[in-house]
Amino acid sequence: xxxxxxxxxxxxxxxxxxxxxxxxxxxxxxxxxxxxxxxxxxxxxxxxxxxxxxxxxxxxxxxxxxxxxxxxxxxxxxxxxxxxxxxxxxxxxxxxxxxxxxxxxxxxxxxxxxxxxxxxxxxxxxxxxxxxxxxxxxxxxxxxxxxxxxxxxxxxxxxxxxxxxxxxxxxxxxxxxxxxxxxxxxxxxxxxxxxxxxxxxxxxxxxxxxxxxxxxxxxxxxxxxxxxxxxxxxxxxxxxxxxxxxxxxxxxxxxxxxxxxxxxxxxxxxxxxxxxxxxxxxxxxxxxxxxxxxxxxxxxxxxxxxxxxxxxxxxxxxxxxxxxxxxxxxxxxxxxxxxxxxxxxxxxxxxxxxxxxxxxxxxxxxxxxxxxxxxxxxxxxxxxxxxxxxxxxxxxxxxxxxxxxxxxxxxxxxxxxxxxxxxxxxxxxxxxxxxxxxxxxxxxxxxxxxxxxxxxxxxxxxxxxxxxxxxxxxxxxxxxxxxxxxxxxxxxxxxxxxxxxxxxxxxxxxxxxxxxxxxxxxxxxxxxxxxxxxxxxxxxxxxxxxxxxxxxxxxxxxxxxxxxxxxxxxxxxxxxxxxxxxxxxxxxxxxxxxxxxxxxxxxxxxxxxxxxxxxxxxxxxxxxxxxxxxxxxxxxxxxxxxxxxxxxxxxxxxxxxxxxxxxxxxxxxxxxxxxxxxxxxxxxxxxxxxxxxxxxxxxxxxxxxxxxxxxxxxxxxxxxxxxxxxxxxxxxxxxxxxxxxxxxxxxxxxxxxxxxxxxxxxxxxxxxxxxxxxxxxxxxxxxxxxxxxxxxxxxxxxxxxxxxxxxxxxxxxxxxxxxxxxxxxxxxxxxxxxxxxxxxxxxxxxxxxxxxxxxxxxxxxxxxxxxxxxxxxxxxxxx
Numbered sequence: 001x002x003x004x005x006x007x008x009x010x011x012x013x014x015x016x017x018x019x020x021x022x023x024x025x026x027x028x029x030x031x032x033x034x035x036x037x038x039x040x041x042x043x044x045x046x047x048x049x050x051x052x053x054x055x056x057x058x059x060x061x062x063x064x065x066x067x068x069x070x071x072x073x074x075x076x077x078x079x080x081x082x083x084x085x086x087x088x089x090x091x092x093x094x095x096x097x098x099x100x101x102x103x104x105x106x107x108x109x110x111x112x113x114x115x116x117x118x119x120x121x122x123x124x125x126x127x128x129x130x131x132x133x134x135x136x137x138x139x140x141x142x143x144x145x146x147x148x149x150x151x152x153x154x155x156x157x158x159x160x161x162x163x164x165x166x167x168x169x170x171x172x173x174x175x176x177x178x179x180x181x182x183x184x185x186x187x188x189x190x191x192x193x194x195x196x197x198x199x200x201x202x203x204x205x206x207x208x209x210x211x212x213x214x215x216x217x218x219x220x221x222x223x224x225x226x227x228x229x230x231x232x233x234x235x236x237x238x239x240x241x242x243x244x245x246x247x248x249x250x251x252x253x254x255x256x257x258x259x260x261x262x263x264x265x266x267x268x269x270x271x272x273x274x275x276x277x278x279x280x281x282x283x284x285x286x287x288x289x290x291x292x293x294x295x296x297x298x299x300x301x302x303x304x305x306x307x308x309x310x311x312x313x314x315x316x317x318x319x320x321x322x323x324x325x326x327x328x329x330x331x332x333x334x335x336x337x338x339x340x341x342x343x344x345x346x347x348x349x350x351x352x353x354x355x356x357x358x359x360x361x362x363x364x365x366x367x368x369x370x371x372x373x374x375x376x377x378x379x380x381x382x383x384x385x386x387x388x389x390x391x392x393x394x395x396x397x398x399x400x401x402x403x404x405x406x407x408x409x410x411x412x413x414x415x416x417x418x419x420x421x422x423x424x425x426x427x428x429x430x431x432x433x434x435x436x437x438x439x440x441x442x443x444x445x446x447x448x449x450x451x452x453x454x455x456x457x458x459x460x461x462x463x464x465x466x467x468x469x470x471x472x473x474x475x476x477x478x479x480x481x482x483x484x485x486x487x488x489x490x491x492x493x494x495x496x497x498x499x500x501x502x503x504x505x506x507x508x509x510x511x512x513x514x515x516x517x518x519x520x521x522x523x524x525x526x527x528x529x530x531x532x533x534x535x536x537x538x539x540x541x542x543x544x545x546x547x548x549x550x551x552x553x554x555x556x557x558x559x560x561x562x563x564x565x566x567x568x569x570x571x572x573x574x575x576x577x578x579x580x581x582x583x584x585x586x587x588x589x590x591x592x593x594x595x596x597x598x599x600x601x602x603x604x605x606x607x608x609x610x611x612x613x614x615x616x617x618x619x620x621x622x623x624x625x626x627x628x629x630x631x632x633x634x635x636x637x638x639x640x641x642x643x644x645x646x647x648x649x650x651x652x653x654x655x656x657x658x659x660x661x662x663x664x665x666x667x668x669x670x671x672x673x674x675x676x677x678x679x680x681x682x683x684x685x686x687x688x689x690x691x692x693x694x695x696x697x698x699x700x701x702x703x704x705x706x707x708x709x710x711x712x713x714x715x716x717x718x719x720x721x722x723x724x725x726x727x728x729x730x731x732x733x734x735x736x737x738x739x740x741x742x743x744x745x746x747x748x749x750x751x752x753x754x755x756x757x758x759x760x761x762x763x764x765x766x767x768x769x770x771x772x773x774x775x776x777x778x779x780x781x782x783x784x785x786x787x788x789x790x791x792x793x794x795x796x797x798x799x800x801x802x803x804x805x806x807x808x809x810x811x812x813x814x815x816x817x818x819x820x821x822x823x824x825x826x827x828x829x830x831x832x833x834x835x836x837x838x839x840x841x842x843x844x845x846x847x848x849x850x851x852x853x854x855x856x857x858x859x860x861x862x863x864x865x866x867x868x869x870x871x872x873x874x875x876x877x878x879x
Contacts, residue, residue: 001066001228001229002058002061002062002065002066002229003023003034003058004031004032004033004034004054004057004058005029005031005032005053005054005057005058005060005061006025006026006029006030006031006057007023007024007025007026008023008024008026008061008065008087009021009022009023009024010022010024010070010072014221017217017218017221018217018218018220018221022083023082023083024072024074024083024084024085024087025082025083025084025085026084026085026086026087027075027076027084027085027086028120031053031054031057031058032050032051032052032053032054032055032057032134033048033050033051033054034050034051034054034055034058035047035048035049035050035054035055035145035147036048037149047147047149049144049145049147050143050144050145050147051144052134052139052140052141052143052144053133053134053140053143054143055143055144055145056133056143062169062229064089065089066228066229066230067230068089068090069090070087070088070089070090071087071088071090072085072086072087072088073085073086145187146187147187147189148186148187148188148189149189151188151190154239154242154244155239157188157236157239158236158237158238158239158244161236163235163236163237163276164235165233165234165235165249166183166184166233166234166235166236167183167184167185167231167232167233168181168182168183168184168231168232168233168234169181169182169184169229169230169231169232170227170228170229170230170232170248171189171229172228173220173223173224173227173228174191174220175199175200175201175202175216175219175220175223176199176200176216176219176220176222176223176259176264176265177193177194177197177198177199177219177223177259177265178191178192178193178194178199179191179192179194179223179227179248180192181232181234181248183234190244191243191244192234192236192244192245192246192248193243193244193245193246193271194245194246194247194248194255194256194259194265195237195238195245195246195247195256195271195272195274195275195276196256196267196268196271196272196274196275196279196282197256197259197260197265197266197267197268197271197282198265198266198268198437199216199219199220199223199259199264199265200212200213200214200215200216200219200264200296201213201216202216214296215263215264215295215296218264218295219259219264219265222258222259222262222264223255223259226250226252226255226258227248227250227255230250232248232249232250233248233249233250234246234247234248234249235247235249235276235277237274237275237276238271238274240270240271245271245274247275247276247277254277256275256277256282257281257282257285258285260282260285260286260289261285261286261288261289262289262294262295263289263292263294263295263296263297263298264295264296265286265296266286266296266437267282267283267286268437269434269435269437269446269447269450272447272450273447273450273451273454279447279451280447283444283446283447290302300440303390303391303392303440303441304389304390304391304392307389307392311389312388312389313386313387313388313389314331314332314386314387315332315384315385315386315387316329316330316331316332316337316384316385316387317329317330317382317383317384317385318380318381318382318383318384318385319336319381319556319557319560320381320556320560320561321373321376321377321380321381321561322338323346323362323369323373324346324347324369324372324373324376324424324429324430325340325341325344325345325346325372325430326338326339326340326341326408327339327341327376327380327385327413329385329387330557337409338408338409339387339389339409339410339411339413340393340408340409340410340411341410341411341412341413341420341421341424341430342390342391342410342411342412342421342442342443342444342445343390343410343421343432343433343435343442343443343446343449344421344424344425344430344431344432344433344443344449345430345431345432345433346369346372346430347366347367347368347369347372347429347430347463348366349362349365349366361474361476364472364474365472367463367469367470368428368429368462368463368469368470370470370472371429371462371470372424372429372430375423375424375427375429376420376424377500377561379415379420379423380415380420381560381561381562382562383415384415385413385414385415385420386413386414386415387411387412387413387414388411388412388414388444389409389410389411390410390411390412390441390442390443390444391410391440391441391442392407392408392409392410393405393407393408393410393441394407395407410441410443412443412444412445419445419448421443421445421449422445422448422449422452423452425449425452425453425456426452426453426455426456426461427456427461427462428456428457428460428461428462428463428464428465429462429463430463431453431463432446432449432450432452432453472518473518474513474518474519474520475518475519475520476519476520477519477520477521477575478511478520478521478522478575478576479522479574479575479576480575481573481574481575482575483575484521484571484575484576484577485571485575487517487519487521488568488570488571488577490517491568491577492568492569493751494568495567495703495704495705496565496566496567496582496701496703496704497514497516497517497565497566497567497568498514498515498516498563498564498565499512499513499514499515499523499563499564499565499566500512500513500515500561500562500563500564501559501560501561501562501564502520502561503560504552504555504556504559504560505522505533505552506530506532506533506548506551506552506555507525507530507531507533507548507551507552507554507555507592507597507598508524508525508528508530508551508555508589508592508598509522509523509524509525509576510522510523510525510555510559510581511523512564512566521576521577522575522576522577523566523568523576523577523578523579523581524572524576524577524578524579525578525579525580525581525588525589525592526569526578526579526580526589526601526603526604526607527580527589527600527601527603527604527607527609527610527613528589528592528593528598528599528600528601528604528613529598529599529600529601530548530551530592530597530598531544531545531546531547531548531551531597531598531627532544532545532548533545533548533549533552534548546627547596547597547626547627550597550626551592551597551598554591554592554595554597555588555592558583558586558588558591559581559583559588562583563583564581564582564583564588565581565582565583565702565703566579566580566581566582567579567580567582569607580607580609582703587609587612589604589609589613590609590612590613590616593613593616593617593620594616594619594620595620595625595626596620596623596625596626596627596628597626597627598627599617599627600613600614600617608755608759608760611807615802615803615807618802619802647839648800648839648840648842648843649839650798651798651799652796652797652798652812653670653671653672653796653797653798654670654671654672654794654795654796654797654814655668655669655670655671655794655795655796655797655811656668656669656671656674656792656793656794656795657790657791657792657793657794657795657811658735658736658737658738658762658791658792659736659737659738659762659791660783660786660787660790660791662779662780662783663766663772664766664767664772664779664782664783664786665764665765665766665806666737666764666765666766666786666790666791667736667737667738667762667763667764667765668737668762668763668765668795668797669735669736669761669762669763670761670763671794673758673761676758677735677758677761680753680757680758681716683752683753684707684715684717684750684753685714685715687750687752687753688707688715688747693707693747693748697747698746698747698748699726700720700723700726700729700746701720701723702720702721702722702723703719703720704719704720705717705718705719705720705734705749705754705755706718706719706720706731706746706747706748706749707746707747707748707749708731708733708740708745708746708747709745709746710733710740711740715747716733716735716736717733717734717735717749717753717755717760718731718732718733718734718746719731719732719734719760720746721739728741729741729746731746733762734755734760734761734762735760735761735762736761736762737762737764763806764805764806765797765806765807765808765809765811766803766806766807766808766809767808767809767810767811767820767821767824768800768801768808768809768810768821768833768835769800769808769810769821769832769833769835769840769843769844769847770821770824770825770830770831770832770833770847771830771831771832771833772830773829773830773831773861775861778829778860778861781829781860782824782829782830785824785827785829786820786824789813789820789823790811790813790820793814794814795811795812795813795814795820796811796812796813796814796817797809797810797811797812798810798811798812800840801835801837801840810822810843821847822846822847822850825847825850825851825854826850826853826854827854827859827860828854828855828857828858828859828860828861828862828863829860829861830861831851831861832844832847832848832851834848
């Protein structure tokens with residue numbers, strides 16, 4: 001450090017700590033005195049200004065010496081300990097006195113005799129004759145600085161600089177993160193605290209002495225050795241309680257980051273927000289020091305130090321959103337885990353519940369809780385997310401005003417690179433938790449959360465809005481028999497209604513939220529008998545039936561907190577609604593039966609889903625899975641088994657084929673009910689002629705039954721399959737089986753012509769015992785042939801066996817009684833699907849013999865021989 005034009009402070013090389021300082025005064029030299037501020041607490045003293053050319057002399061020496069290696073000799077040591085001597089720049093022999101005298105100093109009148117005395121006098125004479133520096137005319141008043149020790153309004157001063165870098169000289173280092181800087185060119189002398197960090201400090205005791213905190217002296221020396229009296233640039237970023245916050249930029253780097261990286265400082269949340277050079281860099285530097293356990297972090301233990309890497313970072317599927325700040329996820333191992341979003345707090349109830357008689361429901365009664373839950377539910381349910389565990393909050397016992405909390409795993413959850421907690425906070429649907437400075441259990445993206453909250457507050461979003469808070473008036477009619485009776489007709493008329501599954505009591509019992517009707521209902525799945533879970537009864541606990549837990553878990557994974565569609569058919573005595581639940585085209589009742597977790601109930605016989613239920617139940621019986629594991633003990637099974645093995649049962653019935661799909665599935669009507677359909681169509685068309693629908697008045701919704709006008713200009717019953725827009729709707733004609741894209745030619749179906757009056761007449765079938773070629777051209781030939789032979793004609797149909805989506809049948813021409821499928825095999829258009837059932841072996845053999853004849857004759861797909869022997873998938877066929 002250079003004190004003035006004739007005094008410097010030197011230090012040796014550090015060894016095990018900051019080296020001692022030593023002041024050296026240049027022999028036989030005198031430069032002007034630097035300005036000094038009046039002593040604090042002494043009103044009689046005044047500020048002392050610079051002497052002429054004093055600052056220039058100091059600057060000349062500072063630029064030559066600071067940070068350089070020097071040699072010195074001590075010639076005189078006074079009784080007060082002051083040392084005078086010669087200083088040499090580097091390891092040469094040229095003295096600073098000789099170099100400096102030329103411009104800005106003068107020889108003392110009482111100079112002692114030294115070897116270079118004559119040379120110094122000669123240089124002084126030359127400077128006087130040349131009128132250089134202090135010997136120039138005018139007295140040097142223009143060299144006296146106008147130092148400003150105080151700033152009247154620091155905040156306005158900082159704002160006026162607009163965070164632009166300004167040149168400065170660091171005049172004093174109080175501790176590692178607080179310096180005194182001279183701002184150029186206006187000579188403001190200001191105290192600057194480094195933004196975003198804090199170093200160990202020196203505590204002032206009552207007797208005036210200072211006690212350093214651990215590593216305070218080392219941190220101060222670290223900053224001094226790099227910045228003291230260096231030319232730097234400072235960005236003044238903010239003013240907090242009259243303390244100016246800023247960042248010091250040196251050509252060799254940013255001192256803030258270096259202090260953190262070397263373990264001399266820790267990040268400070270309250271000033272991190274104003275740091276303009278990237279808060280993530282500071283966090284990364286601090287994290288590096290923690291990992292290396294250097295200096296102030298020597299005893300540091302990471303919050304997740306006891307976790308394995310697989311438990312610290314993992315990918316999981318979100319199954320449930322809990323209270324808007326926690327998630328239940330399913331790990332790849334199948335294990336369920338609850339994780340809380342790090343460092344955020346969900347909306348809380350401010351004050352007591354005013355209505356004591358009303359049951360408190362946090363989801364709907366706490367402002368913005370429902371919005372926060374819905375935001376997470378729509379973004380996350382059923383999706384894969386990445387989770388990084390930040391800390392584990394230990395379990396706490398109940399206090400006087402705080403409840404007990406179990407141990408909580410807190411993590412940063414991202415999806416598609418988006419931090420879910422940050423997104424939630426930025427929308428004003430959560431707040432950021434404030435921590436003690438020494439509390440390291442926080443989010444790894446804490447600064448981003450604070451910045452997101454600041455944006456939400458600035459824009460007045462969500463919890464920070466000054467508007468009236470949203471109110472959710474949700475009626476809970478679960479168990480309310482009278483209310484349920486009043487509500488039942490409305491739900492029955494509505495057909496399929498949208499709902500959200502809020503809770504799963506068992507495999508077939510759920511609580512639903514109806515957004516359109518803003519109510520909660522208890523919903524029972526129709527058509528099935530599901531194993532009962534354990535429950536408390538007045539006489540004791542009812543033991544759970546086998547596979548009840550598996551059924552409940554299956555239902556939870558499929559529908560919990562998902563958007564579904566429900567068809568309400570009836571209600572029970574307790575006010576619970578009974579009906580069918582659909583999710584993404586899947587009937588939950590059918591899915592439970594298909595997975596051998598439920599049985600078909602006799603009440604399903606009158607429903608349109610009965611065939612599908614019976615079909616999948618029979619398949620589960622055959623596989624003897626889960627609830628059907630002991631099914632073969634029933635004697636009825638053996639009787640059916642013997643009859644099936646004995647012979648194939650044929651029961652051909654007349655049908656009318658209405659539509660044939662590209663996959664060779666076809667739709668047919670039963671001839672027996674044809675008259676009922678004709679009379680219904682005549683009555684419906686008469687009704688439409690009397691009360692014609694207004695085009696564009698019907699709002700289509702997927703799954704709704706409606707009326708649709710066909711190309712022939714007539715109206716037919718249909719079901720909405722897909723809604724691209726209100727101008728482009730895909731409909732399925734339920735009595736004929738064809739699918740078209742309609743525009744505005746849709747209308748509401750009158751109740752008198754609904755499927756309750758007459759079920760849908762078009763039933764889907766597919767051919768038994770045959771395989772359709774994979775090649776598109778070959779498949780098109782088959783479809784053309786079948787369309788030509790049987791579409792829009794009456795045939796005879798026999799169900800041979802059940803399939804995954806529809807029954808497999810044989811079909812005969814109405815006049816000749818020839819098998820249509822067998823004819824396709826004979827012509828070499830299809831291959832045989834070999835079945836293993838014993839009672840079908842006779843007809844399978846007939847099909848195989850016909851296939852061999854077609855192969856021998858090289859017909860159609862066999863024209864190049866038996867291509868299947870080469871396993872040639874490139875030809876579009878598979879065996």
